[in-house]
Amino acid sequence: MASKLASSNNYSLLLQNPHHNHRGAAGTNNHLRPSAASSPKIKPLSLRCATTAAASPIPAHVGEERIFNFAAGPATLPANVLKKAESELYNWRGSGMSVMEMSHRGKEFLSIIQKAESDLRSLLNIPEDYSVLFLQGGATTQFAAIPLNLCSPDDSVDFVVTGSWGDKAYKESQKYCKPKLIWSGKSDKYTSIPSFDTLEQSSGAKYLHICANETIHGVEFKDYPNPKNGILVADMSSNFCSKPVDVSKFGIIYAGAQKNVGPSGVTIVIIRKDLIGNAQGITPVMLDYKIHAENNSLYNTPPCYGIYMCGLVFEDLVAQGGLEEVEKKNKKKGELLYNAIEESNGFYRNPVEKSVRSLMNVPFTMEKSELEAEFIKEAVKEKMVQLKGHRSVGGMRASIYNAMPYEGVEKLVAFMKEFQAKHA
Amino acid sequence: MASKLASSNNYSLLLQNPHHNHRGAAGTNNHLRPSAASSPKIKPLSLRCATTAAASPIPAHVGEERIFNFAAGPATLPANVLKKAESELYNWRGSGMSVMEMSHRGKEFLSIIQKAESDLRSLLNIPEDYSVLFLQGGATTQFAAIPLNLCSPDDSVDFVVTGSWGDKAYKESQKYCKPKLIWSGKSDKYTSIPSFDTLEQSSGAKYLHICANETIHGVEFKDYPNPKNGILVADMSSNFCSKPVDVSKFGIIYAGAQKNVGPSGVTIVIIRKDLIGNAQGITPVMLDYKIHAENNSLYNTPPCYGIYMCGLVFEDLVAQGGLEEVEKKNKKKGELLYNAIEESNGFYRNPVEKSVRSLMNVPFTMEKSELEAEFIKEAVKEKMVQLKGHRSVGGMRASIYNAMPYEGVEKLVAFMKEFQAKHA
Numbered sequence: 001m002a003s004k005l006a007s008s009n010n011y012s013l014l015l016q017n018p019h020h021n022h023r024g025a026a027g028t029n030n031h032l033r034p035s036a037a038s039s040p041k042i043k044p045l046s047l048r049c050a051t052t053a054a055a056s057p058i059p060a061h062v063g064e065e066r067i068f069n070f071a072a073g074p075a076t077l078p079a080n081v082l083k084k085a086e087s088e089l090y091n092w093r094g095s096g097m098s099v100m101e102m103s104h105r106g107k108e109f110l111s112i113i114q115k116a117e118s119d120l121r122s123l124l125n126i127p128e129d130y131s132v133l134f135l136q137g138g139a140t141t142q143f144a145a146i147p148l149n150l151c152s153p154d155d156s157v158d159f160v161v162t163g164s165w166g167d168k169a170y171k172e173s174q175k176y177c178k179p180k181l182i183w184s185g186k187s188d189k190y191t192s193i194p195s196f197d198t199l200e201q202s203s204g205a206k207y208l209h210i211c212a213n214e215t216i217h218g219v220e221f222k223d224y225p226n227p228k229n230g231i232l233v234a235d236m237s238s239n240f241c242s243k244p245v246d247v248s249k250f251g252i253i254y255a256g257a258q259k260n261v262g263p264s265g266v267t268i269v270i271i272r273k274d275l276i277g278n279a280q281g282i283t284p285v286m287l288d289y290k291i292h293a294e295n296n297s298l299y300n301t302p303p304c305y306g307i308y309m310c311g312l313v314f315e316d317l318v319a320q321g322g323l324e325e326v327e328k329k330n331k332k333k334g335e336l337l338y339n340a341i342e343e344s345n346g347f348y349r350n351p352v353e354k355s356v357r358s359l360m361n362v363p364f365t366m367e368k369s370e371l372e373a374e375f376i377k378e379a380v381k382e383k384m385v386q387l388k389g390h391r392s393v394g395g396m397r398a399s400i401y402n403a404m405p406y407e408g409v410e411k412l413v414a415f416m417k418e419f420q421a422k423h424a
Numbered sequence: 425m426a427s428k429l430a431s432s433n434n435y436s437l438l439l440q441n442p443h444h445n446h447r448g449a450a451g452t453n454n455h456l457r458p459s460a461a462s463s464p465k466i467k468p469l470s471l472r473c474a475t476t477a478a479a480s481p482i483p484a485h486v487g488e489e490r491i492f493n494f495a496a497g498p499a500t501l502p503a504n505v506l507k508k509a510e511s512e513l514y515n516w517r518g519s520g521m522s523v524m525e526m527s528h529r530g531k532e533f534l535s536i537i538q539k540a541e542s543d544l545r546s547l548l549n550i551p552e553d554y555s556v557l558f559l560q561g562g563a564t565t566q567f568a569a570i571p572l573n574l575c576s577p578d579d580s581v582d583f584v585v586t587g588s589w590g591d592k593a594y595k596e597s598q599k600y601c602k603p604k605l606i607w608s609g610k611s612d613k614y615t616s617i618p619s620f621d622t623l624e625q626s627s628g629a630k631y632l633h634i635c636a637n638e639t640i641h642g643v644e645f646k647d648y649p650n651p652k653n654g655i656l657v658a659d660m661s662s663n664f665c666s667k668p669v670d671v672s673k674f675g676i677i678y679a680g681a682q683k684n685v686g687p688s689g690v691t692i693v694i695i696r697k698d699l700i701g702n703a704q705g706i707t708p709v710m711l712d713y714k715i716h717a718e719n720n721s722l723y724n725t726p727p728c729y730g731i732y733m734c735g736l737v738f739e740d741l742v743a744q745g746g747l748e749e750v751e752k753k754n755k756k757k758g759e760l761l762y763n764a765i766e767e768s769n770g771f772y773r774n775p776v777e778k779s780v781r782s783l784m785n786v787p788f789t790m791e792k793s794e795l796e797a798e799f800i801k802e803a804v805k806e807k808m809v810q811l812k813g814h815r816s817v818g819g820m821r822a823s824i825y826n827a828m829p830y831e832g833v834e835k836l837v838a839f840m841k842e843f844q845a846k847h848a
Contacts, residue, residue, distance in 0.1 A: 066520050071527040072527070074526055074527060077525050082522050090503075090506050090510050098501065100686075101495070101499060101500050136560040138710070139724075140723075140724045141561075175706055256725065263728065263729045264728050265727030265730055282599055285568065285596055286564050286565045287708065301497065302689075303689030305689065306689055386527050
């Protein structure tokens with residue numbers, strides 16, 4: 001894509017580019033460290049750039065040919081977090097190792113996972129009687145683990161299904177308990193969320209399962225039901241840490257990291273401690289919450305580098321002022337994009353009921369559907385990628401997670417207006 | 425550790441340090457790329473260093489305060505692979521994204537996972553009738569997945585247990601089939617491997633399970649049994665890609681990546697295709713090989729960055745000349761270390777039968793066990809870390825996987841001799 005630029009090995013950029021040392025105070029920039037083994041044949045040229053590096057106000061996401069990536073997950077990450085990871089990749093904070101090389105039982109990695117948990121607890125204000133587990137296998141693994149841990153085979157559980165992911169969770173649970181679909185938005189193409197008061201819950205249901213934000217259909221719970229029977233369990237993969245949540249209302253919150261808080265390969269489970277310890281006999285040891293809780297997520301080797309990256313993201317969210325501030329930014333971005341759709345006089349369309357439109361995933365179609373392919377293609381030329389909608393719903397989808405800058409949504413909206421003007 | 429050096433923000437090092445562009449030809453060094461948005465206020469200083477960067481023969485593992493890390497896993501990775509990952513972290517090959525941000529269904533990541541599989545197939549000469557799966561959850565998840573996929577609950581399978589990991593696999597399988605322990609080295613503290621011809625296999629056994637290299641006990645199969653009934657299944661987590669293997673002798677080979685081929689969080693399963701498709705009804709969808717094989721490991725979001733890192737390691741192993749060359753290096757390292765133990769007149773001791781000593785994990789104790797703590801502590805001062813033995817066996821353990829340079833073993837052996845001279 002930028003091959004002409006890439007072929008130039010011009011070091012001037014490093015010296016003028018303020019991003020390289022964007023987190024200079026916190027990062028150690030180990031790869032710039034004097035080397036004991038540097039070749040004596042090459043005369044060093046000394047250039048101190050610390051002041052220069054701190055002087056520029058250019059935000060980290062600009063420059064270096066960074067694109068705006070609207071993928072639904074894995075998704076864009078904060079540029080400053082990536083820069084910090086880059087600076088520490090080869091030698092983490094003077095340890096002489098990459099995080100990828102550290103024993104998961106060594107003091108270096110223990111400090112990383114403990115800091116990650118502590119920052120997450122502070123962000124979500126997680127009560128003491130909840131365990132935080134860093135696991136593997138994505139939300140899909142939890143679709144099995146939850147009934148295996150909470151139910152006997154004959155126990156009933158309830159599902160309110162507002163999109164494809166909730167439906168997958170429902171189907172997987174059929175292997176391990178007796179789930180009941182007490183509401184499904186399928187006939188309505190998953191465009192709404194029911195009023196919970198009107199629904200009849202199964203008597204003796206062990207839990208009520210919801211998907212807090214449906215990544216494919218762009219439907220998001222704005223408040224949460226209070227189940228009369230059992231506990232509330234929520235898949236928050238695609239809106240985790242995008243706004244404050246009252247954790248005490250839930251028995252289990254679980255989320256794949258690869259939308260808002262890190263790379264793929266890490267799954268976070270927040271579970272009330274009294275729910276742990278009753279797994280069915282057929283539960284694989286790696287799906288048993290008791291094993292992971294007792295071992296602080298270190299029963300076997302965890303996905304160490306992914307947990308480290310999540311930790312950097314949590315640190316960044318704390319530095320932004322916490323989830324109240326993050327939510328404000330997300331509301332502003334969502335408003336900008338939904339308004340653009342509303343004000344297009346039907347040129348662009350979003351099918352979801354206004355009150356439950358997702359602030360994370362915005363699917364939209366065009367009145368003239370034959371233009372959609374061109375829209376997506378032209379957007380790529382403008383360095384906005386992954387705008388194609390999920391194959392099951394078609395059209396377009398803009399995922400605008402925490403790390404999507406406001407400027408990215410502005411650019412998309414400007415492009416949408418231009419495209420409309422050209423094709424109206 | 426190197427805080428004095430770290431506080432100096434002297435860019436001259438980058439210019440003189442040959443490691444920074446160690447893989448200049450292959451890597452793109454994206455973070456050095458001219459930025460479209462560079463600040464106009466800062467005058468660029470242009471310095472072309474490509475020739476300088478390529479000129480030095482200093483190996484990548486030297487310098488920059490890199491330590492020798494003898495951890496059993498996660499473990500040391502090739503320094504040049506880490507340098508390449510560093511150079512691509514922020515912007516992968518001009519894509520404008522980090523690998524951590526890429527959609528797993530986008531063309532960029534598809535090229536990464538396909539190249540990784542293709543290089544692994546070439547390294548191990550994997551026949552066409554085998555699937556290669558990139559999964560999550562470590563070998564421990566496979567301890568359940570294998571019987572769930574290969575057996576009905578009443579099927580018998582055989583285990584030859586030569587260490588703690590094989591024992592864990594045996595115990596987990598009891599949930600899903602009828603395993604039989606046809607040999608265990610436990611009473612002998614796991615120091616040997618039986619002659620398979622003398623063992624009686626269960627009639628109708630679906631498979632024979634072995635752990636090809638026991639990480640904790642340092643016991644390694646040098647050739648493999650031919651089961652009379654069923655197929656051979658091997659956990660190769662800790663010697664995967666350390667030497668050539670005739671894959672066609674196995675039904676399943678599986679391995680966590682975090683010893684020889686990448687960071688933790690990736691599990692590789694190589695399985696003969698005709699074994700796929702008969703999972704028990706209670707199998708979690710994420711443990712069903714059919715789902716992963718049909719979807720080329722992309723049923724849900726895979727651990728993308730970990731797979732990318734494995735791909736870089738595979739590329740490096742190919743560049744080294746393949747596994748025959750890698751095995752030669754490993755034999756040389758193992759010989760050096762075991763000879764030092766043998767020649768210590770009992771000062772150092774390895775309990776394992778000579779013919780099956782592991783070339784990957786070398787546990788050893790001291791005649792004067794009260795000196796062991798001091799040995800480990802003094803080694804850290806010499807920048808050799810993670811030499812403490814597993815808590816279940818005590819003493820020391822040096823893990824000398826593919827990425828441990830010969831110089832690391834030389835340094836350890838010199839240290840051992842010095843230590844002995846001081847305490848003899």
